[in-house]
Structure formats: C-alpha cells, structure tokens
Amino acid sequence: MTARSQLTFQLFRWVSGMALAAGMVHGAAAADAVVGAPATLAAPPNADQIARGAYLAKAADCIACHTVDPAKPFAGGYPLATPFGTIYGPNITPDKETGIGSWSDEDFIRALHNGIDEEGKHLYPAFPYASFTKLSRDDVLAIKAYLFSLPPIQQKNLENNLPFPLNQRWILAGWNLFNFKPGEWKDDAGKSPEWNRGAYLVEGLAHCQECHTPRNLTMGVDLKRSFGGAQLGGWTAFNITPDPVSGIGGWKDEEVVQYMKTGLVPGKASAAGGMAEAIEHSLQYLSDADLKAIVAYMRSVPAISDAADKKPRYAWGKPADDDADLRGVAAVSVSSNASSGAELFSGNCASCHSASGSGVVGGYYPSLFSNSVVGAREPGNLLMVILNGVQRRGKDDEAFMPGFADHLNDAQIATLANYILKQYGHADAPAITPEVVKTQRHGGPVSPMLSLLPWGLAAAALIVVFILFSLFTRRRRNPDSPHSPRNPPK
Numbered sequence: 001m002t003a004r005s006q007l008t009f010q011l012f013r014w015v016s017g018m019a020l021a022a023g024m025v026h027g028a029a030a031a032d033a034v035v036g037a038p039a040t041l042a043a044p045p046n047a048d049q050i051a052r053g054a055y056l057a058k059a060a061d062c063i064a065c066h067t068v069d070p071a072k073p074f075a076g077g078y079p080l081a082t083p084f085g086t087i088y089g090p091n092i093t094p095d096k097e098t099g100i101g102s103w104s105d106e107d108f109i110r111a112l113h114n115g116i117d118e119e120g121k122h123l124y125p126a127f128p129y130a131s132f133t134k135l136s137r138d139d140v141l142a143i144k145a146y147l148f149s150l151p152p153i154q155q156k157n158l159e160n161n162l163p164f165p166l167n168q169r170w171i172l173a174g175w176n177l178f179n180f181k182p183g184e185w186k187d188d189a190g191k192s193p194e195w196n197r198g199a200y201l202v203e204g205l206a207h208c209q210e211c212h213t214p215r216n217l218t219m220g221v222d223l224k225r226s227f228g229g230a231q232l233g234g235w236t237a238f239n240i241t242p243d244p245v246s247g248i249g250g251w252k253d254e255e256v257v258q259y260m261k262t263g264l265v266p267g268k269a270s271a272a273g274g275m276a277e278a279i280e281h282s283l284q285y286l287s288d289a290d291l292k293a294i295v296a297y298m299r300s301v302p303a304i305s306d307a308a309d310k311k312p313r314y315a316w317g318k319p320a321d322d323d324a325d326l327r328g329v330a331a332v333s334v335s336s337n338a339s340s341g342a343e344l345f346s347g348n349c350a351s352c353h354s355a356s357g358s359g360v361v362g363g364y365y366p367s368l369f370s371n372s373v374v375g376a377r378e379p380g381n382l383l384m385v386i387l388n389g390v391q392r393r394g395k396d397d398e399a400f401m402p403g404f405a406d407h408l409n410d411a412q413i414a415t416l417a418n419y420i421l422k423q424y425g426h427a428d429a430p431a432i433t434p435e436v437v438k439t440q441r442h443g444g445p446v447s448p449m450l451s452l453l454p455w456g457l458a459a460a461a462l463i464v465v466f467i468l469f470s471l472f473t474r475r476r477r478n479p480d481s482p483h484s485p486r487n488p489p490k
C-alpha cells in the first residue's frame with residue numbers, strides 16, 4: 001500500500017461505520033461532463049497570480065494524488081488503494097476533453113470548497129475538501145490559474161473500482177451532514193498574524209489533521225482529539241500535540257522546522273511513509289516563515305496525553321552492541337537464513353546503522369535509539385520501515401533505505417523487530433508475532449467496523465426515515481404553522 005493510499009484508507013474507513021460512502025465511475029463522469037459546458041470568462045491571470053498558485057498547490061500537495069507518471073504532472077491515474085477497492089485521482093490538467101479545461105472558476109471553487117464536481121456530483125472525501133474548504137477564494141483561484149497555465153495533457157480518467165453501495169455518490173451527502181463543516185478560514189483577531197497563517201496552513205492547505213487526527217464512528221475527524229495520532233494503513237501518524245511526553249512538546253521549534261524541511265532530525269526522528277511523501281512533494285518547498293508559522297500554531301493546539309506513554313518516543317534506548325556474542329557464528333553473512341535477532345541485525349542493518357545502532361554521527365544514517373519510530377509504543381511504523389524501507393527525495397539529496405519485504409520472512413522480521421525494540425527502543429512494547437508482521441505486510445489491521453457495514457446501512461436508512469417522519473409530523477403538529485388545523489388558510 002502506498003503512503004498516499006494510507007490517507008485514503010483512513011478517509012475511507014468511515015464508510016463501514018456509517019455506510020454513507022458512495023462513488024461511481026468518477027473519471028468517466030468527468031470526461032462526459034465537459035461536453036457543452038462553456039467556461040466562464042474571468043479576468044486573465046497574471047504572472048504573480050500563477051506563481052502564487054504554484055506555491056499554494058505545493059503547500060496543498062495537489063501533485064501527490066493527481067500524478068502517476070512524473071512526466072505527466074497532474075494528469076491523474078494515481079491509484080489510491082482502499083479496503084473497498086481502488087479510487088483514482090483524476091486528471092486536473094486544463095485538457096478540455098479528459099481534464100478540467102472546461103471548468104469555470106465557480107466549478108473549481110465549488111469542488112475545493114464543497115467537494116462537488118462540475119456536474120453537481122459529490123466527490124469522495126479522499127479528496128481533502130473538508131480541509132480545502134478553509135482556503136480563501138483568492139487562493140483557490142490562484143491554484144486554478146496555476147493549473148490552467150500548465151500544458152493540457154490528454155489522459156483519460158480511470159474508472160473507480162468500488163462495490164455497491166459504496167459506488168453511490170449521493171450517500172456522501174449523509175457523510176457531509178455529520179462530518180463536513182464548509183466555510184473559509186476566518187482570522188482570529190486576538191491572535192498574531194503568524195498564528196493565523198499557521199492555522200490556515202495546518203487546517204487548510206497542508207491538511208495535517210487528515211492524517212494525524214483519529215476518526216470518529218462516522219469516520220469524520222474526531223476534533224476532540226485533534227492531532228492526537230491516528231492509524232493509517234499500517235502506519236501511525238504520531239501524536240503531534242504539544243504534550244511533552246505523548247506529543248512533540250519536547251522538540252525545539254527549530255527541530256520541528258528542520259523535520260518538515262529535511263525529514264531528518266538526529267536524536268529525534270526521521271520521516272518515512274506518508275510523512276516522507278508530504279515532505280518530498282510539499283513541506284520542503286515552504287518558506288521558513290510559513291514553516292515557523294506552522295510550528296507557532298501547532299504549539300497552541302490542546303495537548304493530548306496518553307497515560308500509557310511513559311517517556312517521549314525519542315527518549316528510549318541507548319547504544320548496544322551484540323557483536324561480541326556473534327563471534328564464531330558462521331551464518332552472520334547469510335542474512336536470510338539467520339535466526340537470532342543479533343544475527344539478523346548484524347547481517348542486514350549494521351552496515352548502515354552501525355553495530356551499536358548509533359548510525360553515523362549527525363549524518364545520513366540515523367541512530368536507532370533516540371528515534372521516534374523505534375521508541376513508539378505502537379511497533380507498526382518500525383515494521384513498515386523494515387518491510388518497505390525509506391525513500392524520500394529532498395531538493396538536492398535523497399534518503400534511501402532498501403525494504404526487506406522480499407528478503408526476510410514474517411518470522412525473521414518479528415525476531416529482528418523484537419531484538420531492535422529490546423536493544424534500542426520501547427522496552428515494554430508488546431512482543432511482535434509473525435502474524436502481526438503478516439498483517440502489516442498487507443497494509444495494517446482492517447477496521448473492525450468493516451463487519452458493521454450492513455448494520456451501518458440499516459442505521460442510515462432508519463435515520464433517513466426518522467428525519468422524514470419527524471419533518472412530516474412537525475408540520476402537522478406545530479400550532480403556529482400556517483398549515484396547522486388551528487390556523488386554517490383564510
């Protein structure tokens with residue numbers, strides 16, 4: 001499962017709870033719809049507006065979900081795997097036939113602000129319109145001006161592949177009712193301009209909550225636990241509230257900025273999975289002022305602490321060296337046949353992270369102790385890193401660790417991970433079994449809500465009946481109503 005799919009996975013789990021999701025062949029719809037819908041003529045964009053739009057599109061990471069072939073940016077086709085099937089980011093280049101070339105300004109604004117396409121159909125919340133609704137009209141139009149300044153690319157949209165009833169887009173109206181608050185961001189006059197800018201970036205453009213906030217029963221973000229950490233397709237997007245133990249309260253401001261800019265803060269954390277993608281395509285391009293604004297805002301959100309966290313993720317572990325125990329063990333170099341944790345570590349990991357797990361001081365290979373992934377209470381990210389490695393392109397360098405999914409089996413990875421946790425990490429983490437590794441290989445545990453799908457559907461139907469019924473009886477009973485028998489029309 002790709003990192004972006006994890007976001008979608010997260011966004012889609014609500015369906016099983018409420019059965020309010022729906023979808024249909026979105027791509028085909030977009031292609032059909034262009035026929036005959038003339039674009040509204042607006043003021044011609046100028047170079048400044050286009051440059052501003054380019055920056056905003058980076059901050060919003062539009063390219064990540066709308067590009068499959070880097071040679072065809074924004075031409076769509078990016079598969080977002082969900083537990084229910086695949087959904088494809090559509091072509092948003094100005095191609096009139098297969099992209100959004102015929103969309104008016106108002107069509108585009110309605111998509112980003114309300115999650116509705118130019119035909120009036122609901123878009124899936126995998127498209128983070130619940131965050132983009134906070135963008136100003138000006139900014140949305142700048143993004144459009146930028147997209148429309150790019151060469152149109154003809155590439156037909158792929159049909160989403162979702163089963164009934166999830167392919168019924170109208171059900172999304174129900175999800176919106178419970179989980180979507182439309183409305184542009186309004187500055188808080190009592191707060192500094194920096195704080196307001198940070199809030200706009202975090203809550204709107206950079207949509208941090210979509211990954212870092214857990215979902216409620218109806219799969220909307222649970223605003224009572226904003227930024228409190230969430231599961232997405234095998235990964236945990238950690239608690240990033242200012243709590244000093246469970247969150248990132250112990251990080252210096254400069255460290256959080258450095259993390260968003262480079263993905264690596266020695267002694268604290270490095271970024272893999274969805275965070276690596278957010279940094280690669282988006283956050284590293286933000287100005288220092290914007291990154292500082294993000295931190296200023298994040299410092300002000302309510303701290304969320306979890307009693308199970310005894311010390312910060314980055315504060316676990318110390319250098320440890322078992323090489324002495326391995327002297328005389330012939331199998332060390334035959335890594336995939338190795339059986340003990342120490343042998344597996346020595347054969348597969350020590351070459352880069354060093355025999356003591358210290359990595360290279362201040363350098364390219366991080367230490368495995370004082371590392372948030374190894375010190376986390378949930379071992380999911382450690383397993384995902386071992387399985388999938390780390391790939392993160394910076395402006396002028398690249399962090400690369402190979403994945404071991406094809407090289408080590410589930411039992412070996414379990415042995416290795418337990419060893420790493422004991423040597424360098426969260427000492428009281430529960431033991432990892434080969435079954436846990438197997439689940440992680442397939443994108444993490446499936447939401448237990450999935451099995452509630454039929455009940456969710458029945459509940460949704462009941463709610464609709466109830467609402468209709470109560471509207472009807474209210475009309476009949478309200479004595480002040482002009483239609484009430486007490487006020488017969490004269």
Ligand code: HEC
Nearest residue numbers: 026030060061062065088089090092111117123124126127
């Ligand atoms: C996390 C992934 C993700 C990000 C980030 C994202 N999109 Fe999308 N977008 C999607 C998906 C998936 C769809 C299709 C939803 C559907 O089929 O209902 C979509 C649909 C759209 C549509 C509707 C197109 C059509 O043909 O109906 C537009 C316009 C759009 N996105 C623009 C943007 C812009 C502009 C940005 C950045 C500001 C952006 N998207 C960022 C995933 C994303």
Ligand code: HEC
Nearest residue numbers: 206208211235236237238269270271272273274275372381
């Ligand atoms: C696509 C999903 C996604 C988005 C969007 C996202 N994050 Fe993350 N974030 C993650 C994941 C997953 C991790 C864990 C990374 C790892 O294990 O290497 C993470 C880790 C982090 C960490 C490191 C915490 C630690 O203790 O190691 C910080 C800080 C952070 N994110 C801040 C942010 C901020 C601020 C934003 C918005 C500007 C943001 N993230 C947007 C998924 C996301």
Ligand code: HEC
Nearest residue numbers: 264269270271272348349352364366373385390399400401
């Ligand atoms: C070829 C060199 C290489 C090998 C071999 C290697 N790693 Fe890594 N590892 C890296 C690099 C590079 C990074 C990422 C540094 C960064 O994010 O800037 C990394 C990062 C990590 C992280 C932190 C990831 C995060 O999101 O914070 C962990 C944990 C890790 N490696 C564990 C292992 C384990 C366990 C093994 C053996 C199975 C291993 N590594 C083998 C190079 C390597």
